[in-house]
Amino acid sequence: NNAVLKEISIHLGKSENISSIMTKSIIILFFSFLGVSFIIYTYNYGSSIYGFSHKIINQYYLLLIISLFPFSIISLFSNYFQAYKYHLLSMLTMNMGYQVLLLVSIVTFGINSIGPLLSVFVKSLYFIALLIILWYFFKDKNRVSFKGEITFLNLIMIARPMMIGGIVFQINNFVGQLLLSIYSKPENISYFAVIMRVGIIMSFV
Numbered sequence: 524n525n526a527v528l529k530e531i532s533i534h535l536g537k538s539e540n541i542s543s544i545m546t547k548s549i550i551i552l553f554f555s556f557l558g559v560s561f562i563i564y565t566y567n568y569g570s571s572i573y574g575f576s577h578k579i580i581n582q583y584y585l586l587l588i589i590s591l592f593p594f595s596i597i598s599l600f601s602n603y604f605q606a607y608k609y610h611l612l613s614m615l616t617m618n619m620g621y622q623v624l625l626l627v628s629i630v631t632f633g634i635n636s637i638g639p640l641l642s643v644f645v646k647s648l649y650f651i652a653l654l655i656i657l658w659y660f661f662k663d664k665n666r667v668s669f670k671g672e673i674t675f676l677n678l679i680m681i682a683r684p685m686m687i688g689g690i691v692f693q694i695n696n697f698v699g700q701l702l703l704s705i706y707s708k709p710e711n712i713s714y715f716a717v718i719m720r721v722g723i724i725m726s727f728v
Contacts, residue, residue: 543671
């Protein structure tokens with residue numbers, strides 16, 4: 524995603540190149556999604572046979588798989604909006620859009636269990652992703668394109684160092700929640716996640 528931000532910033536004003544970069548990035552994301560989905564499904568299948576199951580992952584693995592692609596699309600287009608200096612739109616799509624929808628749903632429908640909450644979460648992701656795609660095609664007048672200067676290999680090579688850094692960053696952020704999920708209830712993980720977010724916010728004060 525950071526590679527997309529970099530390349531779009533370089534090619535601003537060249538609509539053909541930008542359409543090509545985004546088209547190829549989405550295709551790379553889709554195949555990455557298939558690979559990660561296969562790993563999750565294999566884990567779920569293997570854990571039921573060999574007895575190393577994770578209660579939360581095994582129970583909600585389908586919702587996890589379904590949410591991967593729209594979340595990746597949201598993350599990708601958040602960087603796209605940053606490149607165009609749509610800073611508010613980038614923040615709304617990545618950090619606030621689906622969270623606001625979740626909060627409204629919780630308050631309106633009184634959701635108090637993880638199953639319905641995850642269902643609303645997935646629907647919120649798809650709704651935000653749909654709005655982003657509509658903006659991309661109809662507001663910014665982009666299209667599907669395989670032309671342009673940047674190839675699939677170029678994008679992968681540019682993204683590789685950033686991908687390694689991103690993986691390390693995500694592991695650092697979420698390994699605590701993963702380990703906690705093995706020994707604790709989902710509610711406790713939620714409390715932990717909220718406390719971590721508050722701690723991050725307080726670090727800026």
